[in-house]
Amino acid sequence: MSIEKTDSSYDLLYRSFKERIAQLETLPKMDESNSIERAIEEKGFSRRDFMKWAGMMTAVLSLPSSFTPLMAEAIKVADRLPIVWLHMAECTGCSESLLRSAEPTIDSLIFDYISLEYHETLMAAAGWQAEQNLEGAIEKYKGRYILMVEGGIPTGNAGAYLTIGGHAKKGKDIAYEASEHAAAIFAIGTCSAFGGVQAAVPNPTGAVGLSEITHKPVINVPGCPPSEKNIVGTLLHYILYGTLPALDAYNRPKWAYRNRIHDLCERRGHFDAGEFVEQFGDAGAKEGYCLYKVGCKGPYTFNNCSKNKFNQGTSWPVQVGFGCMGCSEPDFWDTMGVVGEPLSEKLYNTTFSGMGADATADKIGVTLLSATVVGIAAHAVISTIKKPKE
Amino acid sequence: MQIKQLIEKIEGEAELDFTLSHGRVEDVTINFGFYRGIEEILVGKHLLDALVITPRVCGICNHAHLIASVRAIEDGYQKAGVEVALSPKAKGIREFTLSCELIQNHMKWFYLTILPQLERLVGAETGENYALKASYLSSTITKALALFAGQWPHSSYAVPGGVTCDPTYVEVMQAQSLLDETIRFFEEVVIGMPFECYLARDKALHLQEIAGDFGRLLGLMEREGMGEVGQSHDRFIVFGEEIFFRSGKSMATTVSGVDVRYVEEAIQQGSYAKAVSYKQRLYEVGPLARAMVAKEPMVKSLHKYYKDSLLTRIFSRVHEVVRLLDYSKTLLQNLRLDEPSATLPTLPKLDSLEGVGVVEAARGSLIHRTRVVEGHITQYDIIVPTQWNLSHGNALERGIAIEAMVGSETIEKASFIFKSFDICSVCTTQ
């Protein structure tokens, strides 16, 4: 395969990916009689669709387009890495968003195909058998499987708020055991990453994020729901690099959560021009003005929603005029405050209090943030003085 | 004899404890080992926060929770003397998005639960991967939903007084073409006949005329005598008034009015789910109930022969999809984009209010009750459809789903009847 690159600094990376893929190739497949290529073909995707998708994922991971063929190769060896998907305390929205509401896109096919040794909402086996499948999968793929967990972990009342399976095992014990023998652990969605809605004050069930109950490193892929691209991207990243990605202060992969919603927002021009929606349904709303004053938390939220959007790129909350609620930040239910009201001066009692002091990973982000806060205050003043545009 | 059975794939899991005697199911207890405490979490939050917290109750009927919570606030305002008049556009958009959510739910239930499980139950497996059909249908229609609601699941675009989106003709056209595609797929694959033909029937319809996967399902059910099993108390209730749904209760041959004030909740032993009743009696909710209360001709004629059997219950849910698709088309055609999206210029600063929001969710009537003091929620009750259908029952009678399962010859049949109610575990216990 010929490699065309303009930047030679990628040479090393390219070679290491190739080595990694070759290494994975030597591992046994999950199902010798099948392959991802065939599965994709069977579902009616052409090679062109597949390459298009690989190109998109390459871009998602901020790699140069010359890596596209490698991405395609990587996905073909993905079936060497079985996935165990666990449901904890949750609404099932994450897998709805990834697996069921996604059209049979290549994203969901890949998940469908690479194992899902234990995914309750998907698998046909029920009850006792599901439980055996989980134990079997952990035993069989010890030290090799990727663990994906959806939902928060209730720890209150000795974990009694979530019992699963015929032996009424506690959710937290299942998650702990599955974490012990996993090669990599991804917390999918805000619940699993930070405890989520059930962990909001007063946290009746003592729900916590997965990282609180295991001593092993957990990569957080928050969002309520998270974008399917971020989930698949995290997986592909692991396949290619064989290591954990660069993470921010909250263990979120930087390639996805590096920027604030505000940085890449389509309404940003209006923010900069001091043009705000003052009330839902006003003239500014019709013009698509900035939603800061009606409660958008985009300036404090790190995620790439404006790029990925939802429902296969159809739309996202800012596009329909509601604004960002901060769903990929820890404890946003309590700290980001009221829907429909700006955070403005309340900022320092929030998620980010204290962050400034120990800003290690996100130093730059935080500095930018404070600059923005000043900007917002200034804009807010300007726009109250300025007459609303005709 | 006692047998425990775990039921999965119902947005979480439930445990059914069957008591068998003389080869038949004699009694069943339904338990959920799962609790998150959403109602407790709502206490102390700002009244508007319910708009984003309550949808997280459920990943599959989240939009209905959004609508119930926004209506509870609007109702509170109105009771306090603030007029809330939605523009026809806002009303139409809310109905359209709600219809989309109902359609995706019903079709997932049909393809992921009912059809494959029936095939397994009666030994008529085709080996087809129905998940693909389910996800194609549901993703197409949820895209149409997301055009107005920003995303699904967990949309937030409905606010007191209307909606935040300001669609242009481009979005409406996109929604129309997504809807057309859903209808095309539905005609070709699900019912195997043109929409108009299907809708032109009323009671004269012979089920045999329906082809496609739905036809196959109906054929199998008739062959297996499923019009004779799964009957419950034959009593139905509906609280929502929207789309073509009418509120009321249906008993024997009469339909009469209802008042949401008489809905009561009670704690049940050994389960995180609460029971719910209307004037101390149990009622079935859901598509069958909606059709019975609205006297929908096709369902009524089926009911005449088969009562509230498994066949009637399953038929009603898929039948509702046809009518929803048809209705959604008209909704889009009638949208007047020059009307305002949200009509409350400023949200009234009310110290205290109390409101009730009702919506017809996929599985039946969903009720939110909010009490607000000094701008903060002091009490919030969420009564979900599955609670009606899965109550344990009281001294007088068994719960709806339990009554339907009693008498089954096998646990597998009973579990299938259980699933015909389209159970949602995460909603039931919250």
Ligand code: SF4
């Ligand atoms: S405040 Fe919100 S709507 Fe405004 S530019 Fe920032 S992210 Fe976009």
